[in-house]
Amino acid sequence: MKRVLLVSVATALALCCGGGAVAAAVAWSRAGLDTAGQVDFRNPLKVPPLAQSRIDGQGRRVFDLRAQQGRTDLGPGQPTRTWGFNGDHLGPTLRAKRGEQVLVNVANGLPEPTSVHWHGMHLPARMDGGPHQEVRPGATWSPTWTVDQPAATLWYHPHPHGQTARHVQRGLAGMFILDDENSAKLPHEYGIDDIPVIVQDHEFDGGGQIKDSGDTGDTVLVNGTVAPYLDVRTERVRLRLLNASAARTYSFGLSDGRSFTLVGTDGGLLPAPHDMGRIRLSPGERAEIVVAMKPDKRVTLRSFPASLDNPVSDRFAGGRDTLDVLQLRTESDLARSAEVPATLAPIERLDPADAVTTREFTLSGRQINGRKMDMGRIDAVVTKDTTEIWEITKEDGTPHSFHVHDVQFQVLSVGGEPPPAELSGWKDTVLLAPDQTVRVIARFADYADPDVPYMYHCHVLKHEDAGMMGQFVVVEPGQKPGRPDTHGHHKSHG
Structure with a gap:
């Protein structure tokens, strides 16, 4: 390095x-x-196992997750104390089809409360896994819901109030893949030509332990693997990129300058593929890309400098860094792969004329609209089955990525201009540029609960933990908001 x-x-x-x-x-x-050209890529990439599941008497697909302590070799020369789901570090990949009802038994084997938020999932607020649904040590929480959204690369991670960065950095994270008939048009054999790529960075102390600062680190891991390589055996490989870092923004591309094909973003597939050379992902964002491979080649997935428009934020969010992330290797024989289809999945465009209101959100310091998070305060009340426009502006020099629970939104404009290809599909997280308003539109359908809120917040986790978060409830027409149970987050909801 x-x-x-x-x-x-x-x-x-x-x-x-x-x-x-x-x-x-x-x-x-x-x-x-x-670190360009400096990483020896000595370790085969770990691919998280697919979570085992069963169908119960009610026809629900049942998964079991247990948060637990462990020790893992993360590269600093000695075992690192880590947390994981069903293992020492990270968690298995949950996979379900659109239309299935799922139930997840979340057991807490840690010595402190935690939670599991289903990032990107459309589901009832009581099942969302936000700070109001923490699980006590030794308790089990069993949320259940029907998957009713397009195929997408989602993920799950803790959301305890004020402690999210520490829990995620210690290893509590995993992927949740949704499938439908459109997703099957692309490479979809898990672990063969359909690969989860969970990217995190860490800084270690002198004893080989993860620092809990929530800042960027100088060691990059993929699926918990340091210096990883992937043996690719097919002509095309689908990489499901997830920025699971606490603070770092990446600009992913390939070391030899070749393009890749962007096929999906946070909330699912795009209407059509886009050939690109780089894609920038802030914390919490995802992208599905297809890379064409040739025999007997090695190419590196690299993060190039991702200018964040401010010298201080560039440094502390990694905007000036060049990082080798994952090496892709091929042998002489590659299995045939179908070409990426010209059409992928239909997207029904939301009409701004249907919006019942436009809300403004200003992010500055560690506050949204001049206020820090209050577990007992409802910041916005949304009526079920209505469409809203949200205008989000960042007024400081610190990087912020804005995430909304429950809904997938569409980006209407960035700084008054039409969104680029990577923001043209369904999104739940978006990077904000200084003094530049991002306008998004969303429909808040299906679920109403006046007493249990969803969150919106900065997904730079230490910002979220410091109070850069707000709450909204979805209510029936004419219904008044209730009062969140500020003590409920310490209980089991199983």
């Missing part, structure tokens, strides 16, 4: 003028980590 320190003219001037402290801060803000 090599660190490249970029010193600006401003830094030099500050030094000349005696502004040593200011100069040091500026220099640090402009430091970049560069």
Whole structure:
């Protein structure tokens, strides 16, 4: 690895003028980590197992997850204390089809409360797994719902109030894949040509333990594997990219400059594929890409510098870093793969004329609209089966990615301009640029509960933990909002 320190003219001037402290801060803000060509890719990529399931007497597909402590080799030279679901680190991949009713038994084997939020899932608020549904040590929570949304790459992770970054960084995360008839048009043999790519970065202390700072780290892991390689045996491989890092934004591309085909984003497949050279993913975002391979080749999935439009945020969110992430290897013989179809999945466009209201959200510091999170306060009341436009603006120099629970939204504009291809499909998380409003539209259908809120928040996890989060309830027409149970988050809901 090599660190490249970029010193600006401003830094030099500050030094000349005696502004040593200011100069040091500026220099640090402009430091970049560069591991291109430096990673030895010595470890085969771990592919999380598919979670076992069973069909119960009510026809529900039942999964069992247990949060537990463990020890894992994450690369610092000695075992690291980690947390995981059904194992030492991370969790199995849950997979279900559209139309299935699922039930997940979440047992907490940790010495403190945790929770499991189904990120990107459309479901009742009581099943969402937010901070109001924490599970006590030794207890089990058993949410159940019907999968009623298109095929997509979703994920699950804890959401305890004020502790989310620590729980996720220790390893509590996994993928939740939804299937339908459109998804089967693409590579879909799990672990063969359909690969989960859960990307996280860590910083370790001198004892080989994960620092709980919630900041960017200098060690990148994929599916918990350091320096990973993947043996690809097919002409095309579908990579399900998930930015599960606490703070880092990545700009993924391939080291030899070849393009890849973007086929899906947070909430599902796009109407048509898009050939691209780079895709930027902030914390919580996902993308499905298809990479065409040739025999006897090696190419690296790399994160290139992802400018975040501010020198300080560039440094502390990794905007200046170049990171080798995963090596793709092929042998002389590759199994045939069908070409990516010209059409993927229909998307019904939401009409802004149908919106019953437009809400404004301003993110600054660790607050949304000038207020920090309050578990007992409802910040917005939405009427069921209505469409709303949300206008989200970032007013500080810190990176923020905005995530909304329950719904998938469509991006109407970014800074007044039409959204690019990677924001043209269903989304639940979006990166915000400074002083640039992102307008999104969503329909809040199917579920109403005046007493149990959904969340909206920054998905830079330490920002969320520090209070950059709000709550909304969905109510029936004419119904008044209730009062959230601020003590319920310490109980089991099984």
